Amino acid sequence: MRSSSKLIGLIATLLVPALVSAQSYPSAADPRNNLKPGRFDAGTAASNMRLVSFTPKPAQFDSSRGLAFINSDLAFGGHYVYQGNFAGFTVWNVSNPAHPVVESVVECITSQGDPSIIGHLLFVSAEGGGNRSDCAKGGVQDPKDHMTGVRIYDVSNPKAPKLIKNVQTCKGSHTHTVIPSPTDPNIVYIYVSGQQAARPDSELAGCKNGTDPADPTNSLYQLDIIKVPLNHPEKAAVIPGARIFTGLEGSPDCVTFCAPPDPRREARRAAAAQAGAPAGATARATDPLHTGPRNCHDVTAYPAYHLLAAACSSHAIMVDVSNPEKPVRISAITDTNNFQGRHTAGFSNDARKTLWTDEWGGGTGPMCQAGSIMELGGNTIVTASPDNKKLTQRAYFKLPSAQTEQENCVSHNGGLIPVPGRDLYVQGWYQGGVDVMDFTDADHPTEIAYFDRGPIDPPSDTSKASERSRYTIGGSWGAYYWNGYIYSSELDRGFDVLELTPGPQLSANEIAAAKLVTLKEYNPQSQPKLTWPAAFPVVRSYLDQLVRNDGLTSDKTSAVGQALDAAEKQSGAARAASLHKLGAQVEGYAKGAKDSARVKAMATEIHRLAAASK
Amino acid sequence: MTTRHISGALALAVTLLGGPALALAQSDTAAMSGMDHMNMGHEIVIPKGALYTKADVEFMQGMIAHHSQAIVMSRMAESHGANPQVLKLSNKIDQSQVPEIRIMQAWLRRNNQFAPDTSSWHHMMMSGMLTTAQLEELNAAKGIDFDRAYLRLMIQHHVGALKMVDDLFNVSLAGQEVDVNVFANDVVTAQTTEIGIMQKLLNQLPTK
Numbered sequence: 024m025r026s027s028s029k030l031i032g033l034i035a036t037l038l039v040p041a042l043v044s045a046q047s048y049p050s051a052a053d054p055r056n057n058l059k060p061g062r063f064d065a066g067t068a069a070s071n072m073r074l075v076s077f078t079p080k081p082a083q084f085d086s087s088r089g090l091a092f093i094n095s096d097l098a099f100g101g102h103y104v105y106q107g108n109f110a111g112f113t114v115w116n117v118s119n120p121a122h123p124v125v126e127s128v129v130e131c132i133t134s135q136g137d138p139s140i141i142g143h144l145l146f147v148s149a150e151g152g153g154n155r156s157d158c159a160k161g162g163v164q165d166p167k168d169h170m171t172g173v174r175i176y177d178v179s180n181p182k183a184p185k186l187i188k189n190v191q192t193c194k195g196s197h198t199h200t201v202i203p204s205p206t207d208p209n210i211v212y213i214y215v216s217g218q219q220a221a222r223p224d225s226e227l228a229g230c231k232n233g234t235d236p237a238d239p240t241n242s243l244y245q246l247d248i249i250k251v252p253l254n255h256p257e258k259a260a261v262i263p264g265a266r267i268f269t270g271l272e273g274s275p276d277c278v279t280f281c282a283p284p285d286p287r288r289e290a291r292r293a294a295a296a297q298a299g300a301p302a303g304a305t306a307r308a309t310d311p312l313h314t315g316p317r318n319c320h321d322v323t324a325y326p327a328y329h330l331l332a333a334a335c336s337s338h339a340i341m342v343d344v345s346n347p348e349k350p351v352r353i354s355a356i357t358d359t360n361n362f363q364g365r366h367t368a369g370f371s372n373d374a375r376k377t378l379w380t381d382e383w384g385g386g387t388g389p390m391c392q393a394g395s396i397m398e399l400g401g402n403t404i405v406t407a408s409p410d411n412k413k414l415t416q417r418a419y420f421k422l423p424s425a426q427t428e429q430e431n432c433v434s435h436n437g438g439l440i441p442v443p444g445r446d447l448y449v450q451g452w453y454q455g456g457v458d459v460m461d462f463t464d465a466d467h468p469t470e471i472a473y474f475d476r477g478p479i480d481p482p483s484d485t486s487k488a489s490e491r492s493r494y495t496i497g498g499s500w501g502a503y504y505w506n507g508y509i510y511s512s513e514l515d516r517g518f519d520v521l522e523l524t525p526g527p528q529l530s531a532n533e534i535a536a537a538k539l540v541t542l543k544e545y546n547p548q549s550q551p552k553l554t555w556p557a558a559f560p561v562v563r564s565y566l567d568q569l570v571r572n573d574g575l576t577s578d579k580t581s582a583v584g585q586a587l588d589a590a591e592k593q594s595g596a597a598r599a600a601s602l603h604k605l606g607a608q609v610e611g612y613a614k615g616a617k618d619s620a621r622v623k624a625m626a627t628e629i630h631r632l633a634a635a636s637k
Numbered sequence: 638m639t640t641r642h643i644s645g646a647l648a649l650a651v652t653l654l655g656g657p658a659l660a661l662a663q664s665d666t667a668a669m670s671g672m673d674h675m676n677m678g679h680e681i682v683i684p685k686g687a688l689y690t691k692a693d694v695e696f697m698q699g700m701i702a703h704h705s706q707a708i709v710m711s712r713m714a715e716s717h718g719a720n721p722q723v724l725k726l727s728n729k730i731d732q733s734q735v736p737e738i739r740i741m742q743a744w745l746r747r748n749n750q751f752a753p754d755t756s757s758w759h760h761m762m763m764s765g766m767l768t769t770a771q772l773e774e775l776n777a778a779k780g781i782d783f784d785r786a787y788l789r790l791m792i793q794h795h796v797g798a799l800k801m802v803d804d805l806f807n808v809s810l811a812g813q814e815v816d817v818n819v820f821a822n823d824v825v826t827a828q829t830t831e832i833g834i835m836q837k838l839l840n841q842l843p844t845k
Contacts, residue, residue: 088747089744089747089815089816090815090816090819091815091816109815134815134818134819135819151813151815151818151819152806152812152813152814152815152818153688153813153814153815153818161686161688162688162810162813162814163810163813164810218822218825218826219822220806220825315833318826320826336826336829336830337830337833337834362725362726362729362834364826364827364830383733384733384736384737384823385819385820385823385826385827387736387740387819387820387823388733388736388737388740389736390732390736394732395732396725396728396729396732399729399732493743494739494740494743
């Protein structure tokens with residue numbers, strides 16, 4: 024009796040809900056709620072976006088569940104989209120985005136298969152334990168056959184890609200990033216992010232695990248680099264890696280939710296500082312393990328600014344890559360709430376802002392449920408000082424729609440949508456769908472468009488033994504805007520093409536302006552600088568934004584709109600004259616306008632259009 | 638209260654606590670409870686041509702028990718007066734490891750291997766797991782004493798998980814099946830970072 028009453032008491036105390044900061048989603052009205060489950064017949068919901076085409080996976084990659092045949096990342100070049108898969112890759116011809124056509128399917132066990140394209144060379148990340156040099160199935164029987172690093176294919180014939188080299192690296196390649204040489208157009212550098220421990224020396228000579236980040240012979244605490252001569256890709260080789268982690272400690276100082284400081288400890292710290300002891304020296308001496316970052320999950324380069332945003336577990340690291348053979352860490356920060364891990368980064372087009380994703384649960388967990396922690400598994404926005412030496416974390420963004428327990432969901436890969444005047448990021452959230460975040464205002468990122476399907480699996484029917492084993496991992500690995508369309512790699516289902524549609528938060532002019540930006544090649548982790556031609560949709564994008572945010576009074580926005588319509592009907596010198604006059608008038612509006620910076624940007628665009636009209 | 642009572646109470650608590658997130662594991666508790674002990678001596682048969690080894694199966698089975706105990710420890714935080722930071726961390730560990738158990742169970746079932754349930758921590762002692770005495774110590778602690786005990790013991794628990802992954806990859810041919818490979822690497826990434834956080838939180842607590 025006595026023990027059972029104690030037992031009940033203990034259960035009662037443990038039953039108290041433990042959620043600290045559950046997100047309250049706008050669940051009642053969200054059309055993404057209660058979508059019908061199904062692999063190919065799931066219900067869909069969309070906002071400011073429509074599905075142009077869906078094409079199932081090629082049969083070669085559709086033979087089993089689990090992660091063995093999931094699709095991974097995308098690269099874009101010419102008429103083709105290269106879709107990685109844990110067991111090879113697919114080359115899609117997207118000349119007609121409404122009907123993508125498979126040019127070829129390359130079967131080669133290569134998890135996780137993230138691709139990049141440079142001319143006719145396709146680079147593919149290989150990390151998994153079962154990847155073999157000869158691409159064959161059956162696993163690695165002899166460690167000498169193990170291939171982890173970057174595979175290089177010649178895809179000049181898209182119907183018959185040829186493997187030309189396996190470049191082996193010590194930690195393998197979970198992802199990689201292409202950085203062109205700033206001086207030699209024939210050279211590219213591949214920055215390799217490996218998630219594994221270093222391989223044994225017996226498997227790959229020269230590899231060494233170790234615990235000292237400063238030890239230059241230790242293969243663990245470095246970012247691996249491959250140098251590729253484009254005219255002789257067979258000569259691609261590993262060069263000394265970048266030791267950008269040295270001196271970073273594993274855990275941040277507590278900023279929020281902290282225990283009260285201990286005056287005695289603070290006094291000891293102050294005394295140590297006065298005695299000239301290096302900061303953190305005492306903490307390190309007592310740490311049983313070095314827990315600072317030793318790998319990045321992804322690094323995103325912005326070659327136009329010689330910057331690299333490296334997402335490295337506990338740290339977001341800003342790196343100067345002016346000399347890609349000798350990258351230098353500029354700054355590094357951890358998350359203010361102490362708990363986010365860094366997965367992928369993206370820059371705003373002006374490089375003043377970055378966004379960082381947190382792949383809480385590794386992408387396989389349902390981390391967007393109504394009770395899931397708000398600050399985890401989403402994006403965070405960081406701003407940089409002009410010299411990038413000071414980084415400031417500004418806000419979190421999590422998919423504002425509660426997903427089900429059947430849907431693996433966390434923020435994942437994406438890229439900018441080229442709307443002038445705004446910072447828009449489209450990304451995949453696995454089974455949370457494709458989402459567009461506006462992070463123009465670093466403190467208030469918001470959702471402006473989405474496409475979502477119901478879960479692949481129905482809710483578990485626990486009465487049936489067969490149902491219990493279902494837990495299909497799927498959804499959008501990455502979603503990217505490229506030349507007018509959004510392409511999304513669906514892990515389990517296949518390949519989606521989407522298109523933006525106008526609505527209150529995204530105008531037809533903004534969509535038209537985005538379509539003016541075309542990229543022959545696009546590797547999202549090597550971010551291109553977006554530039555717009557002088558064009559009416561670009562000017563009207565700013566005008567629409569000023570109407571939307573009430574940044575200029577309505578009488579003035581109406582007048583500008585009418586003047587633009589009139590100028591468009593003119594041509595040559597007459598149009599140029601009208602536009603210059605309008606430009607000068609708009610400059611005058613800037614003073615006193617609520618969003619004067621945007622008014623000025625519009626004036627600049629009007630003058631640019633005038634100059635182009637002669 | 639005896640040791641036996643404590644672990645019994647915790648086992649029942651974790652079963653009852655299963656909200657939506659634990660539904661799958663919970664249903665298996667019902668379905669499998671009779672088989673539990675029978676299967677502990679269960680012989681692992683690896684089909685010909687499989688890309689996984691006995692070590693992979695044992696790793697996944699063992700990590701279910703390991704995770705289950707971490708969830709039990711974490712769910713004590715609120716009632717034991719943890720500080721907000723420790724409470725948040727414990728909530729993160731809880732929300733992270735519940736779906737990971739489901740992933741491991743799904744993998745084992747897909748491969749026709751025995752999938753332990755969330756009560757398995759009672760009879761499977763994996764690296765770093767708390768002894769009954771340590772669990773009792775944790776359960777008896779309140780407030781800052783709980784924070785201190787939780788962080789110290791969870792660091793021990795996480796270090797054990799890292800060792801389990803290390804041991805797995807040290808077995809010839811093990812750890813290369815893609816789901817196991819990805820999962821094991823995710824464990825290292827997540828738990829290494831969490832150890833760093835816990836060390837810092839521990840350092841921030843006032844010294845006794």
